[in-house]
Amino acid sequence: MREEDRSTPASDAGAQAEPSSDARRVAALLQEYPRGDPGGLVDVLHDIQAEFRYLPEDALRQAAQHLGVPRAQLYGVASFYRGFHMSPRGEHTCTVCVGTACHVRGAPRLLEQVERDTGVAAGATAVDLSLTVEEVGCVGACALGPLVILDGEYHGHMTGERLSRLVGKLVDTEGRS
Amino acid sequence: MSVRLQDPAALTRYREDLVAARDPRQKALAVCGGTGCRALGALDVVAALRAEVAAHAAGCDVGLRATGCQGFCQGGPMLLLVPEGIVYQHVGVGDVAEIVEKTLLGGEIVERLLCTDPETDLQCVREEEIPFYQRQQRVLLRDNGLLDPTSIDASIALGGYAALARALEMGPEAVLHEIKRSGLRGRGGAGFPTGRKWEACRRAQGDLKYVICNADEGDPGAFMDDALLEGNPHGVLEGMIIGAFAMGAREGHVYVREEYPVAVERITRAIEQARGLGLLGEAILGSEFCFDVRVSRGGGAFVCGEASAMMASLEGRRGVPRRRLTHLSERGLWGRPTNLNNVETWANVPHIVLRGADWFSSIGTEGSTGTKIFSLVGKVVRTGLVEVPMGTTLREIVFGAGGGVPGGRAFKAVQTGGPSGGCLPADKLDLPVDFDTLAAEGSMMGSGGMIVMDEDTCMVDVARYFLRFLASESCGNCTSCRDGLAILRDLLGDITEGRGTRETLTLVEEIADTVEATSLCALGTSAVNPVLSTLRYFRDEYLAHVDDKHCPAGVCKALISFTIDAERCNGCALCAVHCPKGAVVGEKKRPHAITQELCIKCGICKDVCRRDAVLVH
Numbered sequence: 134m135r136e137e138d139r140s141t142p143a144s145d146a147g148a149q150a151e152p153s154s155d156a157r158r159v160a161a162l163l164q165e166y167p168r169g170d171p172g173g174l175v176d177v178l179h180d181i182q183a184e185f186r187y188l189p190e191d192a193l194r195q196a197a198q199h200l201g202v203p204r205a206q207l208y209g210v211a212s213f214y215r216g217f218h219m220s221p222r223g224e225h226t227c228t229v230c231v232g233t234a235c236h237v238r239g240a241p242r243l244l245e246q247v248e249r250d251t252g253v254a255a256g257a258t259a260v261d262l263s264l265t266v267e268e269v270g271c272v273g274a275c276a277l278g279p280l281v282i283l284d285g286e287y288h289g290h291m292t293g294e295r296l297s298r299l300v301g302k303l304v305d306t307e308g309r310s
Numbered sequence: 311m312s313v314r315l316q317d318p319a320a321l322t323r324y325r326e327d328l329v330a331a332r333d334p335r336q337k338a339l340a341v342c343g344g345t346g347c348r349a350l351g352a353l354d355v356v357a358a359l360r361a362e363v364a365a366h367a368a369g370c371d372v373g374l375r376a377t378g379c380q381g382f383c384q385g386g387p388m389l390l391l392v393p394e395g396i397v398y399q400h401v402g403v404g405d406v407a408e409i410v411e412k413t414l415l416g417g418e419i420v421e422r423l424l425c426t427d428p429e430t431d432l433q434c435v436r437e438e439e440i441p442f443y444q445r446q447q448r449v450l451l452r453d454n455g456l457l458d459p460t461s462i463d464a465s466i467a468l469g470g471y472a473a474l475a476r477a478l479e480m481g482p483e484a485v486l487h488e489i490k491r492s493g494l495r496g497r498g499g500a501g502f503p504t505g506r507k508w509e510a511c512r513r514a515q516g517d518l519k520y521v522i523c524n525a526d527e528g529d530p531g532a533f534m535d536d537a538l539l540e541g542n543p544h545g546v547l548e549g550m551i552i553g554a555f556a557m558g559a560r561e562g563h564v565y566v567r568e569e570y571p572v573a574v575e576r577i578t579r580a581i582e583q584a585r586g587l588g589l590l591g592e593a594i595l596g597s598e599f600c601f602d603v604r605v606s607r608g609g610g611a612f613v614c615g616e617a618s619a620m621m622a623s624l625e626g627r628r629g630v631p632r633r634r635l636t637h638l639s640e641r642g643l644w645g646r647p648t649n650l651n652n653v654e655t656w657a658n659v660p661h662i663v664l665r666g667a668d669w670f671s672s673i674g675t676e677g678s679t680g681t682k683i684f685s686l687v688g689k690v691v692r693t694g695l696v697e698v699p700m701g702t703t704l705r706e707i708v709f710g711a712g713g714g715v716p717g718g719r720a721f722k723a724v725q726t727g728g729p730s731g732g733c734l735p736a737d738k739l740d741l742p743v744d745f746d747t748l749a750a751e752g753s754m755m756g757s758g759g760m761i762v763m764d765e766d767t768c769m770v771d772v773a774r775y776f777l778r779f780l781a782s783e784s785c786g787n788c789t790s791c792r793d794g795l796a797i798l799r800d801l802l803g804d805i806t807e808g809r810g811t812r813e814t815l816t817l818v819e820e821i822a823d824t825v826e827a828t829s830l831c832a833l834g835t836s837a838v839n840p841v842l843s844t845l846r847y848f849r850d851e852y853l854a855h856v857d858d859k860h861c862p863a864g865v866c867k868a869l870i871s872f873t874i875d876a877e878r879c880n881g882c883a884l885c886a887v888h889c890p891k892g893a894v895v896g897e898k899k900r901p902h903a904i905t906q907e908l909c910i911k912c913g914i915c916k917d918v919c920r921r922d923a924v925l926v927h
Binding site: 249272 | 345346348349350383384386527528529530531532533536537568569570606607608609610611612623624625626627628629685687688689693694725728759761763767772775776779785888890912913914917918
């Protein structure tokens, strides 16, 4: 949460002032959606997240106003779905598939290994924002299980040894654990 | 360039022109671009083929396309050569030059890229010779290998939208009648008769009705809907348009899981293309029928696969199921009559309209007609998508198409129906798979996920896995599901961690009964299937955990220990190098040993050992 200020530098300067560049980015996204129609809410959240890689509070406020829904409802929706993130994400993402096919082929051990190597727990982001570790429940590439996704790239038939090497290339894991 | 097809005859002419412009002998290279093959580098293969063809076969008229999932994920990346029907497997960038030179230009087979039938040791040149495909009847998946899924022309040339034209001629009542007569039942898992659902929506009062395509394929281990949307988006869309026509719906939604970005892209493009040709939008094919579709992405909530939860999500609310005092066919999305079907259900519709209800109901069993796509995954030799007639036995799917369990391990169970299903043991393998039979045995066919488990899979751990998944996916609306599943998850945790007793098992069964009896939606009522079915068929394994504090499969960490067999260990020290805790000790070239106090049971030593010297007790 302490990183919020970084991405919304002008947010506290007062709503009447010149809109910040972030606010303009959000406004541009919202233009695609009719005012006062909550039907597009989940898609709006996706678009905001695609832009900022998480859902900044100010952006949610803007979206609630545009769609004509109470902020509480918007927050309720955003926090209900697993796919939305309320705090800044790491520069790199390591996603371990924990679908059933990957589970029976040893996914839990891979996840433990990433956690051990990086010191970042599943669902969390490193303090220096270098890495986010997360689980996903099946991406439909079951033939390749166990599968790990590093920055969007799929790596199948993963072994602990290879995973350590790949993650080590992304972030400096020395002295983390 | 853009033409609007003014009537069904214009569509027929459009198709005839496309077909006439194509030489049936034209060679084409169809690289499987399904999720699995893409992850194995299929798109690099496509790029390399493009460059190689441009450099060496410039005069040769060759089509090149990345198709949707061709089903045989185990052989990925797969390459299909048309029109000969030659199949190459595990194609890498390094094989491309040889394929172009030998096969494309020289008409020779590159033998090392062929699949081998493990039973006969014979090499298989064509799809129909490969054991994985031989057991199948591919109605829905057939076109996946033949189509460029980004081209509506490719789809129309193969007969796409002919069923829509036919439906417009038949009229809505006749279409509805045909669907009812076909016996088609919902492929999402519940198996509700599609025709009856459509009829209720058609009869419902209201000038604005909706149809929804449920592509929120959340069952871990199931990816047939993804394959259909990615591989043949026009087939699914055509089904929806026909359904909307039969029910009098004006608007449609495709609700796609956010984990399937390619599916989102493909169906979005398909909708734009169909709109461009006048197959979607105002006055479809010159008729009075108007219908349009938009795509919505899910937010990553399993419960949104439930119809009323999905509608809440589409309305911009939390995906919480609601009590259905009136049917969704009367009061669904925005309180209006709505029909929701699964991707695979919609994909069946054009086939039924074109080939007739009699043809469709001749496939499968009396109560479950047509084919069903299963995703065969886990501890199985040939992983992939298998489309077979309903009523095919588990054995034919797992051992016939799938080739059984790899590595000489023993088959233990097959998990069917996703988190709502159950685990069936070896003596149930001769059961026919359809909507009704597996349910009677404590599992279900569900949406078609089939996860094969071998002797190294702990069934208590599997039950705990599903409870963990479902407890975190419970929307929290019903106390019994929200709290009951969390308690069950913790009790299973107790058992796998050595704190369980016989009383724990009794308590698990009691709570499971309560959750099943008092939850509102199917997530809760069926959530107990994995635990109840494993208790029913693998009780011995539970008893070993609670009585002997022993995990027979060697999975549950608290109950196992790793040791090194001094006879087999040659002191290579590979395990010592990789052990994250420095728990492996020993002199070089001498047998090593594991310091139990330091061991965290991560299993890395066992993975890296080349002499199978690390033992699990």
